[in-house]
Amino acid sequence: MKGVGPQRADILAKELDIHTFGDLLVYFPFRMIDRTHSTTIANFNPEEPYPVFRGQISDLHTVTSGRSNRLQATFSDGTGNITLVWFQGLKWIRESLRSNTPYIVMGKPSQYGGNWQIAHPDIEPAIPGDNHPVHTLLPVYRTTEKAKAKGINSRVIARFTETLINQMPPSLPETLPPHIIAKYHLMDRTTALRNMHYPSTIQEWQQALFREKFEELFFHQLDYQYTRTSRRNHSVGRVFTVVGDHFNDFYNNNLPFSLTGAQKRVIKEIRADMRSGRQMNRLLQGDVGSGKTLVALLTILIALDNGCQACLMAPTEILATQHHASFLKMLNGLNIHVELLIGSLKSSQKKDIKRRLANGDIDILIGTHALIEDDVIFAQLGYVVIDEQHRFGVEQRAKLWRKSNIAPHVLVMTATPIPRTLAMTLYADLDCSVIDELPPGRHTVITTHGTDAKRALLFNFMRQQIALGRQVYVVYPLINESENLDLKDIMDGYESLSRSFPQPQYQLSIVHGQMPADAKAYEMDRFKRGETNIMVSTTVIEVGVDVPNATVMVIENAERFGLSQLHQLRGRVGRGASQSYCILMTKDDLSRNSQQRIQTMCSTTDGFAIAEADLRLRGPGDLQGLQQSGMLNLKVADIANDEPLVRATRDEIRDILLSDPDLLQPQNLTLKRHLSLSPLAEQWGKIS
Numbered sequence: 238m239k240g241v242g243p244q245r246a247d248i249l250a251k252e253l254d255i256h257t258f259g260d261l262l263v264y265f266p267f268r269m270i271d272r273t274h275s276t277t278i279a280n281f282n283p284e285e286p287y288p289v290f291r292g293q294i295s296d297l298h299t300v301t302s303g304r305s306n307r308l309q310a311t312f313s314d315g316t317g318n319i320t321l322v323w324f325q326g327l328k329w330i331r332e333s334l335r336s337n338t339p340y341i342v343m344g345k346p347s348q349y350g351g352n353w354q355i356a357h358p359d360i361e362p363a364i365p366g367d368n369h370p371v372h373t374l375l376p377v378y379r380t381t382e383k384a385k386a387k388g389i390n391s392r393v394i395a396r397f398t399e400t401l402i403n404q405m406p407p408s409l410p411e412t413l414p415p416h417i418i419a420k421y422h423l424m425d426r427t428t429a430l431r432n433m434h435y436p437s438t439i440q441e442w443q444q445a446l447f448r449e450k451f452e453e454l455f456f457h458q459l460d461y462q463y464t465r466t467s468r469r470n471h472s473v474g475r476v477f478t479v480v481g482d483h484f485n486d487f488y489n490n491n492l493p494f495s496l497t498g499a500q501k502r503v504i505k506e507i508r509a510d511m512r513s514g515r516q517m518n519r520l521l522q523g524d525v526g527s528g529k530t531l532v533a534l535l536t537i538l539i540a541l542d543n544g545c546q547a548c549l550m551a552p553t554e555i556l557a558t559q560h561h562a563s564f565l566k567m568l569n570g571l572n573i574h575v576e577l578l579i580g581s582l583k584s585s586q587k588k589d590i591k592r593r594l595a596n597g598d599i600d601i602l603i604g605t606h607a608l609i610e611d612d613v614i615f616a617q618l619g620y621v622v623i624d625e626q627h628r629f630g631v632e633q634r635a636k637l638w639r640k641s642n643i644a645p646h647v648l649v650m651t652a653t654p655i656p657r658t659l660a661m662t663l664y665a666d667l668d669c670s671v672i673d674e675l676p677p678g679r680h681t682v683i684t685t686h687g688t689d690a691k692r693a694l695l696f697n698f699m700r701q702q703i704a705l706g707r708q709v710y711v712v713y714p715l716i717n718e719s720e721n722l723d724l725k726d727i728m729d730g731y732e733s734l735s736r737s738f739p740q741p742q743y744q745l746s747i748v749h750g751q752m753p754a755d756a757k758a759y760e761m762d763r764f765k766r767g768e769t770n771i772m773v774s775t776t777v778i779e780v781g782v783d784v785p786n787a788t789v790m791v792i793e794n795a796e797r798f799g800l801s802q803l804h805q806l807r808g809r810v811g812r813g814a815s816q817s818y819c820i821l822m823t824k825d826d827l828s829r830n831s832q833q834r835i836q837t838m839c840s841t842t843d844g845f846a847i848a849e850a851d852l853r854l855r856g857p858g859d860l861q862g863l864q865q866s867g868m869l870n871l872k873v874a875d876i877a878n879d880e881p882l883v884r885a886t887r888d889e890i891r892d893i894l895l896s897d898p899d900l901l902q903p904q905n906l907t908l909k910r911h912l913s914l915s916p917l918a919e920q921w922g923k924i925s
C-alpha cells in the first residue's frame with residue numbers, strides 16, 4: 238500500500254495486528270466524529286469522552302526538562318486556550334503541523350497545573366488538503382501509544398483505510414445467505430464495509446454496524462452450533478445402559494440427605510444423554526452451594542457401573558484436593574478407587590498414579606490441568622466432569638476428548654451464573670441444565686456495606702462471631718497490574734488484624750498466590766479443621782472452598798471486584814446451619830457505578846440477577862475469566878446490548894441446521910465455505 242513502508246508495516250503488524258488488506262478492512266473505527274459539530278474550549282464538558290474542537294495552533298516549541306524533551310503548543314478557538322503536548326514522535330509532529338492553519342483537535346483534556354491540556358491529541362486539518370477529500374464524518378481508530386509515537390495515529394490509519402476503500406473492487410463476494418439479507422434488511426457486504434469506515438451519514442454507519450454485528454454473531458453461532466450438530470449426528474457416544482451397584486450402594490447407604498428436586502431433574506437429563514448413543518456435552522449451571530458436586534459424583538458412579546473410568550477436573554489445586562477429600566469421605570466403605578493428580582505431587586507418585594490409571598486400577602481421577610497432559614492415559618475413560626468451567630478454554634476441553642477412542646461424555650459445571658445472552662453465545666456448542674434450587678434450610682446471607690470509619694464495629698462483630706465458635710474470611714482483591722502491590726495490601730491487612738486479634742486468644746491463617754502450594758494447603762487445612770479463627774486471603778479461596786463453620790465474609794476494597802466475583806466470594810459462607818454475613822468494605826467516596834454495584838449485592842442473592850447486573854454495569858469484557866480465556870472474541874457485537882441480535886442469529890442458525898445439517902444445499906454454500914476456514918470448527922471437526 239502506498240504510504241506503508243517496511244517500518245510502518247512492522248508497527249501495524251506488531252502493535253495493531255494488521256498484516257493484510259483484509260485485516261485493515263475490518264479494523265473498524267470505534268466511533269465517528271461529526272466534524273460539523275464541535276464544542277468550544279470555554280464550554281466543553283469534561284465528562285465527555287472525546288470532545289472535538291476547532292481552532293488554530295500557535296507557539297509550537299520544544300520544552301526540555303531533565304533528560305527528556307516534549308513538544309508543546311497552544312491551541313485557541315477564540316473562547317479559550319488548551320495546551321497540546323507530545324512526548325514522543327516530536328520530530329514528525331513538528332514537521333507536520335502549521336501555525337495559523339485551522340485544525341480540528343480531538344482528545345480528552347485533562348487538568349494540569351491549573352490549565353487544560355491534551356496529550357497526544359488527534360489532529361486533523363479543518364480545510365482539506367489536495368490529497369485529503371472531505372468527509373463530514375471522521376472515523377476514529379484505536380491505536381497504541383507505541384504506534385502513535387511512530388506516527389501511526391488515528392488520522393494516519395484513516396488515510397490507509399481510505400486508500401484501501403478507494404482501491405477495493407466494486408463488489409466483494411457476499412458472505413450471508415440471500416434470504417437472511419432480505420429478511421433482516423441487511424446492507425450488502427461491500428457497502429457495509431465501506432460505510433463502516435466512510436459513511437455519508439450516521440444512519441449509514443449504523444446500518445453498516447448492524448450488518449457487521451449480525452454477521453459476526455451469525456458466524457459465531459454457526460461455528461458453535463454446527464459443531465454441536467455434527468457431533469450429535471456423527472459422533473458415537475458410549476452407551477451407559479445400567480444403573481448398577483456403585484450407584485445404588487451409594488444412593489441407599491452413603492447419601493447423607495435426600496436430593497433436591499432440581500438435582501434429581503438434572504441427573505435424569507444427564508442419564509438420558511448417557512443412554513442416547515450420542516456423546517454428551519452438557520453445561521450444568523447452578524448457583525454456589527446448589528449441590529453440583531453431588532450431581533457430579535452420582536453421575537460418575539453411573540459411568541463406573543458401565544465399566545468406565547471417570548475424571549473430575551478443577552481449576553486449582555486447593556479445589557481438586559478438596560474434591561478428592563470429599564469424594565473419599567462420601568465413598569467411604571465402597572470399593573471404589575479414587576486418586577488425586579496434581580502438579581505438586583512427587584514425580585514418583587505421579588508415575589505410580591499414571592501407571593495404575595493406564596492399567597484400569599483407578600476408577601476416578603481428580604486433578605487440575607495436570608489431567609490434560611499427554612502422558613495421562615486412561616484404560617477406559619468414559620466420563621469427564623469439569624468444575625468451574627469458565628477458566629477452561631475450548632481447546633482444553635477438546636484435549637480431554639482425545640483421551641479415549643470413543644469420545645467420553647462431558648459435563649461442564651459452572652457456579653458463575655451467566656446471563657442468558659452470554660450463555661447463548663459462549664456455550665452455543667453445549668446443551669444446558671440448570672439447578673435452580675438450593676438445598677433446604679439455607680439462610681440468606683445478610684449483606685451490608687461498610688467503610689473504614691466503621692472498622693471498629695466490624696472488628697467487634699467479628700469477635701462476637703468468633704466467641705460463638707464461628708470462623709471469618711477476610712479477602713483482598715487481586716489486581717493484576719502489580720502482584721507486589723497486591724501482596725502489600727494483604728500483608729498490611731494481615732498485620733493490622735494480628736494486632737486487633739492477638740494470639741494466643743485468636744489464630745489467623747493467611748493464603749495468597751505467591752505461597753508455595755503445600756504451604757497454602759497447610760493453611761487451608763488448619764482453617765478447615767477449625768484451628769484458626771480468621772482466614773486472610775486473596776481470591777484463591779473464591780471458588781468452591783467449603784468450610785460450613787465459616788459465617789462471616791469480609792471483602793476489602795469490594796468496589797474493585799466484579800459482581801460475579803463478589804457473589805462467588807459470598808457463596809463461601811452460608812453453607813452451614815447458622816446465619817451468615819457478608820460485609821463489603823469500600824473507601825468512602827465511591828463512583829456512582831460502584832455504589833450501584835454494592836447496592837445490588839446488598840439487595841439480592843440471586844446469582845442470575847447479579848450476573849445480569851454485572852453485564853449491564855461492567856460489560857462482558859470484565860466478566861470474570863472471560864478475557865483471559867479469550868472465549869468471547871467478538872469485535873463489533875456487544876453482548877450486553879445486542880441481545881435481540883444474539884437471539885435472532887441463534888434461531889436462524891438453528892433453523893438452517895435443522896433443515897440442512899450438513900450444509901449441502903446451494904443457498905448454504907457460503908456457510909460451508911466459512912466453516913472450512915474456521916479454525917474452531919475445523920478443530921472440533923477433527924475431534925468428532
Ligand code: ADP
Nearest residue numbers: 494495496497524525526527528529530531676
Ligand atoms: P456447589 O454447587 O457450589 O459446588 P456443593 O456441591 O459444594 O455446591 O454443595 C454445597 C453444600 O451443600 C455441600 O456441603 C453439600 O454437601 C450440600 N448439599 C448438596 N446437596 C444437598 C442436598 N440435597 N441436601 C442438603 N445438602 C446438600
Ligand code: MG
Nearest residue numbers: 529530652781
Ligand atoms: Mg462446587
